[in-house]
Amino acid sequence: MARPRTGPGASGMDPWHTLCALRPVLHEWAIVVVLFLCTGLLLYFCPPHCRFFVPNDPTLSYPMAQAEEVPVWLLNVISFPIPLAGIAITIRFGWAESLAMKMHTACLCFAQAMALTVLLTTMGKLSAGRLRP
DSSP states (O other): OOOOOOSTTTTSOOHHHHHHHHHHHHHHHHHHHHHHHHHHHHHHHOOOOOOOOOTTOGGGOSOOOGGGOOOHHHHHHHHTHHHHHHHHHHHHHSOOSOHHHHHHHHHHHHHHHHHHHHHHHHHHHHHHOOOOO
């Protein structure tokens, strides 16, 4: 009777082999990290553009509806797990040659899109400095 395998290679994948398999895409994940770091640095070091305004300006006289505001934590909950769940369901029930590689590629594309969107939105908000009702 064969003895069951235990330890780091128990799943049949050597950790070194896994690292070598991921090496071609490590630079792409590094781009995601750099984009998020740029966003953080931009928010930390760059003050928003301030415009002069008159308090009784009729274009700014709309009442603020606090009930319709979406908090940042809820935005992160909605914008990350729900699309990732959709990607996972699509890949799981779609036909695929390599399920793990398709999932990795989909998650990488999603992460790059989110990082670029957050960076560009932050840059636009800081540079415009427009007053919003």
